[in-house]
Structure formats: structure tokens, C-alpha cells
Amino acid sequence: MAMEGFKSAPLPTIRRIPVYLRVLEEMQEEGQEWASATDVATRLDLKPIQVRKDMAFTGLAGVPKRGFKVDELISAIRDFLGWDKPTDAFLVGAGALGSALMGFAGFKDHGLNIVAAFDTASEKLGTTIHGKEILDLTRFKELAQRMHIEMGIITAPAVSAQRIADLMVEAGIKGIWNFSPVPIKVPDDVAVQREDLSVGLAVLSVKLSSLSPEK
Amino acid sequence: MAMEGFKSAPLPTIRRIPVYLRVLEEMQEEGQEWASATDVATRLDLKPIQVRKDMAFTGLAGVPKRGFKVDELISAIRDFLGWDKPTDAFLVGAGALGSALMGFAGFKDHGLNIVAAFDTASEKLGTTIHGKEILDLTRFKELAQRMHIEMGIITAPAVSAQRIADLMVEAGIKGIWNFSPVPIKVPDDVAVQREDLSVGLAVLSVKLSSLSPEK
DNA sequence: TAGATTGTTAATCGATTAACAATC
DNA sequence: TAGATTGTTAATCGATTAACAATC
Numbered sequence: 001m002a003m004e005g006f007k008s009a010p011l012p013t014i015r016r017i018p019v020y021l022r023v024l025e026e027m028q029e030e031g032q033e034w035a036s037a038t039d040v041a042t043r044l045d046l047k048p049i050q051v052r053k054d055m056a057f058t059g060l061a062g063v064p065k066r067g068f069k070v071d072e073l074i075s076a077i078r079d080f081l082g083w084d085k086p087t088d089a090f091l092v093g094a095g096a097l098g099s100a101l102m103g104f105a106g107f108k109d110h111g112l113n114i115v116a117a118f119d120t121a122s123e124k125l126g127t128t129i130h131g132k133e134i135l136d137l138t139r140f141k142e143l144a145q146r147m148h149i150e151m152g153i154i155t156a157p158a159v160s161a162q163r164i165a166d167l168m169v170e171a172g173i174k175g176i177w178n179f180s181p182v183p184i185k186v187p188d189d190v191a192v193q194r195e196d197l198s199v200g201l202a203v204l205s206v207k208l209s210s211l212s213p214e215k
Numbered sequence: 216m217a218m219e220g221f222k223s224a225p226l227p228t229i230r231r232i233p234v235y236l237r238v239l240e241e242m243q244e245e246g247q248e249w250a251s252a253t254d255v256a257t258r259l260d261l262k263p264i265q266v267r268k269d270m271a272f273t274g275l276a277g278v279p280k281r282g283f284k285v286d287e288l289i290s291a292i293r294d295f296l297g298w299d300k301p302t303d304a305f306l307v308g309a310g311a312l313g314s315a316l317m318g319f320a321g322f323k324d325h326g327l328n329i330v331a332a333f334d335t336a337s338e339k340l341g342t343t344i345h346g347k348e349i350l351d352l353t354r355f356k357e358l359a360q361r362m363h364i365e366m367g368i369i370t371a372p373a374v375s376a377q378r379i380a381d382l383m384v385e386a387g388i389k390g391i392w393n394f395s396p397v398p399i400k401v402p403d404d405v406a407v408q409r410e411d412l413s414v415g416l417a418v419l420s421v422k423l424s425s426l427s428p429e430k
Numbered sequence: 431t432a433g434a435t436t437g438t439t440a441a442t443c444g445a446t447t448a449a450c451a452a453t454c
Numbered sequence: 455t456a457g458a459t460t461g462t463t464a465a466t467c468g469a470t471t472a473a474c475a476a477t478c
Contacts, residue, residue, distance in 0.1 A: 008421075008425060009421070010468075010469065011418065012469070012470090013469090014417055014418050014421050015414050015417065015418060017417060018411070018413045018414055018416075018417040019398065019411070019414070022396065022397065022413075036434085036435060036436090037435080037436080038434085038435075044398060045400075047470085047471070048435090049470080049471060049472075050469095050470065050471080052435085052436070052437080053437095053469095053470080053471090056436095056437070056438095061436085061437090062435075062436055062437080063435085063436075063477090063478065064434075064435050064436045064437090064476075064477045064478050065433075065434050065435050065436080065477075065478055066434090066435075066436095066478075067434095067435070067436085080421075081417050081420050081421060082420045082421065082423065082424040083417075083420060087420070087423070095315075096311070096314055096315035096318050097312075097315040099311055099315075100310075100311035100312040100314075100315045103311050104412070106396065106413070107416075110413060110416055110417075110420075111420070112416060150423065150427075151419075151423070174423060174426060174427060175419050175420075175422065175423040175426075177415065177416070177419055181237065181321065182237065183234065183259060185260075189426060190426075191419060191422035191423050191426055192419075193415050193416075193418050193419035193422070195412070195415045196233070196234070197319070197410070198233045198237075198321070198325060199230050199233055199234070200392065200408050200409075200410045201233075201322075201325055201327060201392070201408075202229055202230065202232060202233040202296050202298075202325075203226065203229050203230060203408050204366075204390050204392055204406060204407075204408035205296050205297045205298060205302070205325075205326070205390075206223075206224070206229050206295075206296060206297065207390065207406035207408070208297065208302070208365065208366070208389060208390040208406050209297040210223060211389060211390075211404060211405075211406055212365075212389060225444075225445065227445070227446090228445090251458085251459060251460090252459080252460080253458085253459075262446085262447070263459085264446080264447060264448075265445095265446065265447080267459085267460070267461080268445095268446080268447090268461095271460095271461070271462095276460085276461090277459075277460055277461080278453090278454065278459085278460075279452075279453045279454050279458075279459050279460045279461090280453075280454055280457075280458050280459050280460080281454075281458090281459075281460095282458095282459070282460085433478105434477105434478100435476105435477090435478095436475105436476080436477075436478095437474105437475095437476085437477100438473100438474090438475090438476100439472105439473085439474090439475100440471105440472080440473075440474100441470105441471080441472070441473090442469100442470080442471070442472080443468105443469085443470070443471085444467105444468090444469085444470090445466100445467085445468085445469095446465105446466080446467070446468090447464105447465080447466070447467085448463105448464080448465070448466080449462100449463085449464075449465090450461105450462090450463090450464100451460105451461095451462090451463100452459105452460080452461085452462100453458105453459090453460075453461105454457105454458100454459095454460095
């Protein structure tokens with residue numbers, strides 16, 4: 001039935017939506033029943049029209065003069081993001097960053113379940129981080145296929161990132177969260193999200209130098 | 216002398232430039248003397264015109280038919296980003312993520328020098344991470360002012376993020392790299408860069424669910 | 431009811447892409 | 455020289471913002 005009119009949300013919208021979710025959860029804790037786009041916008045220093053347009057992508061209809069029921073909007077956003085159903089992930093690279101990610105309690109609320117970590121350093125193998133075992137990378141493919149793992153997280157050094165990405169693709173993984181600083185190449189049917197710290201640092205550096213005109 | 220024509224680079228350009236830098240350093244290691252926008256674009260699957268436009272913001276003039284001297288372009292980019300001169304930073308929140316950041320060797324090449332970490336947990340105080348001392352948060356302001364620290368890094372839990380940001384502003388810090396999941400409010404003359412993992416995860420989640428139409 | 435907020439259509443703004451003359 | 459690449463001006467595209475009728 002006429003799907004051709006459907007337009008997926010623009011990237012900037014998708015990036016703002018988890019921020020709205022956080023604000024709404026805050027309002028929920030405060031015991032608020034209703035939230036308007038204006039309320040959310042005020043808390044985030046955004047324009048109401050932008051929040052309103054963004055929220056339309058969740059598919060939830062608001063009520064004129066009142067806004068949205070907080071509970072319903074939270075559910076609609078979680079559904080929109082796919083955070084309502086759990087996704088199992090394998091992490092590769094059990095270094096400091098990998099360990100930190102494995103310890104994030106917040107991922108559970110985002111449907112992300114890091115099942116195990118993989119590494120090549122023999123002294124790490126068999127030990128656990130936050131209750132999850134560190135396994136030999138050679139077992140990755142077999143286990144990922146058997147457990148139907150959908151998501152892979154790369155927290156390994158730059159030099160091995162592409163090799164690990166290839167392994168993940170081979171193992172049938174459909175989404176890669178890449179914390180290594182190099183862009184990886186994957187087939188079109190695999191989604192990649194780069195999380196390159198140097199990008200954020202670059203933005204901050206430029207902002208900083210434009211604030212304090214050079215001496 | 217007519218500065219009014221100067222236009223600062225758009226945010227998407229700033230975000231791509233550190234990626235170009237990495238590619239150029241790769242080419243430098245390979246011993247290449249010249250790099251054209253086309254060369255860089257090819258390695259990153261981007262359009263040459265976009266790379267060319269972006270590079271114009273570094274202020275370096277290219278040579279028709281040959282491109283840019285790799286060494287000069289690297290210098291121009293590092294200068295553009297302010298990565299050629301070191302910036303001292305204080306980090307607050309010596310947990311797993313804070314420790315991971317303190318261990319990143321790569322920050323040195325980006326002009327970032329994390330001088331010390333601060334926390335409130337008494338058992339951590341006095342210990343060191345990667346050779347840097349963990350100090351009591353009560354000493355933050357005094358030390359930041361005395362050492363003229365420009366940048367602050369927040370790797371503390373959401374609940375304390377705003378309080379820490381306020382402290383940083385009070386201590387004269389001009390740029391805040393915020394790894395906590397809450398947006399913080401600061402005066403206009405302070406730059407903030409948010410590094411919220413849930414944003415990246417949201418983008419990946421949506422990509423993933425649009426790739427694999429729901430069962 | 432009156433007024434605030436929704437959903438939608440139109441206008442604006444800014445970034446990307448195209449076109450092309452200049453040039454080593 | 456011929457041809458590839460630069461720098462720049464113009465066209466296109468997409469996101470943001472404005473305007474406004476519908477509505478509880």
C-alpha cells in the first residue's frame with residue numbers, strides 16, 4: 001500500500017533523536033505526563049519547529065495544545081531507533097577502550113548487548129572483563145555465525161582495522177561500529193558507523209582557535 | 216586590510232579534514248611527494264571536487280596538474296586545526312573511559328597533552344594512570360588557573376557533568392570535550408564538543424534496521 | 431471559548447556538485 | 455604541446471526555518 005511516499009529521516013534528525021530521548025526520560029522521572037516539542041526544545045536550546053519536524057519521523061501523532069504523552073513518545077523513539085529489541089554484538093580489541101565500552105551499563109537501555117570480546121594477545125585470553133570472556137580472534141567467525149551475531153565493534157589499532165572488518169563481513173555481521181581511526185571498506189549491505197576521536201578533537205580545536213584569536 | 220571577505224570553514228569540512236590528514240600521512244610514509252585532491256578522494260571514496268573545496272580552507276595553493284606537496288599540505292592542515300602547537304588539558308573522571316583516553320598515544324600528534332586527571336574517589340587519589348597523577352577535584356580550579364589550562368575533558372557520569380562544566384568555566388577553561396551523555400550549558404566564549412556514544416549508536420541502529428527490513 | 435501546539439506547505443539558507451577558464 | 459588539475463563561479467540539492475490553517 002503506497003510505500004513510495006515514505007521518506008527516511010535525514011542524518012541530522014537521527015543524531016538529534018537520542019538526545020530528545022534522554023530529555024524525555026528526564027521528564028518522565030520528574031513525573032511529567034505530557035511533553036510538547038516546545039518543552040523539549042527549551043531544555044536543549046533548540047528551535048521548537050526543528051524538534052517538531054524531527055518528532056514527526058517517529059510516526060507518533062501529537063495532540064494540539066498538549067503535545068505528546070511522554071511514555072508514548074519514549075516508546076515511539078525507542079522503536080524508531082530499534083532500541084526496544086536487543087542486538088547482540090561481538091567486540092574485537094580488548095584494550096583500554098574496548099574494556100571501557102564493555103563496562104558501559106547504559107548500552108543495555110539502547111538494546112546493545114556486548115556478548116564477548118576477542119583479541120589476539122595470548123595473555124588476555126580466557127580472562128574476563130565485566131563478566132564477559134575474552135576469546136581468541138581465530139574463533140570469531142565460527143562463534144559469530146553460530147550465535148547469529150549482527151553487530152561488530154572494532155576497538156583495535158588502526159593497522160588491523162580493515163582485516164578485522166573483513167573478518168566481520170565474512171562472519172555475516174551486518175553493522176560495524178568502528179572506533180579505530182581508519183575508515184574501513186565493506187560491501188553495500190553492511191552498515192558502518194565511524195567513531196573517530198580525532199574528528200571531534202578537530203572540531204573542538206578549530207572552535208577553540210577561533211574563540212581565542214592567535215596571539 | 217579587508218578581512219570581511221573571510222569565511223570560516225563549514226562544520227562538515229572541518230570534520231573531513233582530519234581524515235584527509237590521515238590519508239596524507241599514509242601517502243607520506245609511502246614516499247609520495249605530491250598528492251592531488253583526486254588522489255585523496257580516490258582513497259576515501261569521496262568526490263574530488265569536495266576534497267578540492269575543503270582543501271582550499273587550509274589556505275595552501277595547489278599546483279595545476281600536480282596537486283599539493285604532501286609535506287606542505289600536512290603542515291597546512293595541522294596549522295589549520297591548531298595541531299601544530301601543544302594544548303594542555305585536564306581530565307575529570309578517572310574511570311575506564313578516562314583512563315583509556317589518557318593512554319592514547321595518538322593525541323600527542325594532535326597537539327593534545329593531558330596533563331593530569333581529577334576525581335573525587337579517595338582510593339584513586341595519588342595513584343597514576345599512564346604516568347599521570349590522579350588529583351582531588353577540589354584542587355582543579357587552583358591548578359588549572361596556575362597552569363593556564365585551556366582545555367577540559369569530562370569523562371564523568373551524567374549526574375556530575377554540569378557541575379564539572381561549571382567548575383571548568385570558573386577555572387578559565389576555554390574548550391570542553393564532553394564525553395558524558397548530557398549536553399552541558401556554558402557561556403558563549405567557551406567551546407564545547409560533545410562526544411555522545413548514544414548518537415553514533417543511534418545512527419548505526421537506524422542504518423542496521425533499514426538494511427534488514429523487519430522480520 | 432481562547433490560545434497554544436500540532437502537522438503541513440512554502441521560503442530560506444547553506445552545503446554539495448557541476449561547469450569551465452586558467453595553468454603548469 | 456596536450457592533458458590533468460587547480461580555483462572559482464553557477465546550479466542543484468537537502469536541511470532548516472517560517473507561515474499558517476486545523477484542532478483539542
